[in-house]
Amino acid sequence: DSGVTQTPKHLITATGQRVTLRCSPRSGDLSVYWYQQSLDQGLQFLIQYYNGEERAKGNILERFSAQQFPDLHSELNLSSLELGDSALYFCASSPQGRNEQFFGPGTRLTVL
């Protein structure tokens, strides 16, 4: 158990819909990262937050957005969903001043 929690574990929805994925980092970790893993793309970095502020952006679509709240939990919002958005979405956190990242169990999103 990494200490990072993600909800929900599974999510099934239809094209065009909007969903929100939630992540709670390890206690004390200020950085939160979101990654997407699809069958054909491997693990891809989406976005990073540090203490409530966006720190880095990767291959995140404009239909996707994220935020980190004052209690440090983070949400990833996916809108206008397409079949190709079906993937595992992982959240990770890292301690201040250290580079190791600790990953949550992921949310499996299925878009039908």
Add this chain to the structure above:
Amino acid sequence: DAKTTQPPSMDCAEGRAANLPCNHSTISGNEYVYWYRQIHSQGPQYIIHGLKNNETNEMASLIITEDRKSSTLILPHATLRDTAVYYCIVRPSSSGSARQLTFGSGTQLTVLP
């Protein structure tokens, strides 16, 4: 971040040592070597990292060559639960907010009974 090259797959007998190689010939002086693994569909798991000295923890050992152009992750007594994709990642150290990870294709290690 420096590019890494890993074999796509390896097999290892249960109870034997698993030696997973990684080439990173373009590594810079301030870049560390990190190893993560991902057991099927679970979140990646941090294993170990090092700069130039060999490192050991409860999970594995990391051997980095003197020229730092390659490294080997050693699982001393592989078990069936070690079957996973192993990722070698090279990235610089950073203070404060750490940078994101760039995952390659990794090595699929299969531990055979």
